[in-house]
Amino acid sequence: MPVVLDSPSAVRRAAMDLLARREHGRVELSRKLLRRGAPQELIDAALERLAAEGLLSEARYLESFVASRARAGYGPQRIREELSQRGLARGDIDQALRDSGVDWFTQLREVWQRKFAGCLPGDARERAQQGRFLAYRGYSMEMIGRLLSGRGEWD
Template sequence: MTNEIRKKLIESTTRLLARREHSVTELVQKLASKGFELDSIYSVVEEFKQADIQSDRRFAESRVRHAANKGIGPNRVKTELSQHKIDETLVFEAFKEAEIDWFELAKTVHAKKYKGDISDSFKEQQKQRQFLQYRGFTFEQIQYAIENA
């Protein structure tokens, strides 16, 4: 890798990380799409990790908070983080750090969508359950949200 390529790679990585946190997987994909070689990418990304400029831990914490603010449940967040190849220990720590009451969040999301409408219709209840399931809430959280609407 020449100094010029290295400089461009460092600049691209810095620009990406200045906007928001990125996982290693995401950084590698974005830099590869810009035409950089994988060996060079891994070398520079490792330097950024060592300097604590890039952190999968911070990325996971950021994603958990962002998802909760958007009304997205824990199952969907965990799936997204696994697609970014975030270590399960980091995911567990991010959820613990966030201290989010997922049951209350499911109830809030349900109330916002359905305005407290508790339907007697089985079909409508299923529709509400499917909505919350799509949003990534667990069965227990969905039950809580519907029973406490």
């Protein structure tokens, strides 16, 4: 039997259940509560209270998301796009990427070595294949070009 989210305490409980599983952004949490049938007025009030209590934090969510996706081998462009789709501000996303402490070129090299065994492309077709894969993962064409040309460390 589905839970009815028709009271402030029910909405708060549902929001806290979601936050207990993992960090959420405000927009993402609001969307999930709406899908569960909670009215927007109750959602807004519950999220304001959770944010005031420090239980809902965009900064913590950004930090957690960037770290998780970086560990999975995704680059800054892909992470930026995913966070934008989740309704976060571009400036906050860029700041979180800068503050993450991830060496994106080292990350790119590790992803490339896992996928292509560290073999530089022998012809244009292989170069295009490797470039498409790395671009899909969210790395810039400048970084990919530098890696695939064998020019060494990112400056």
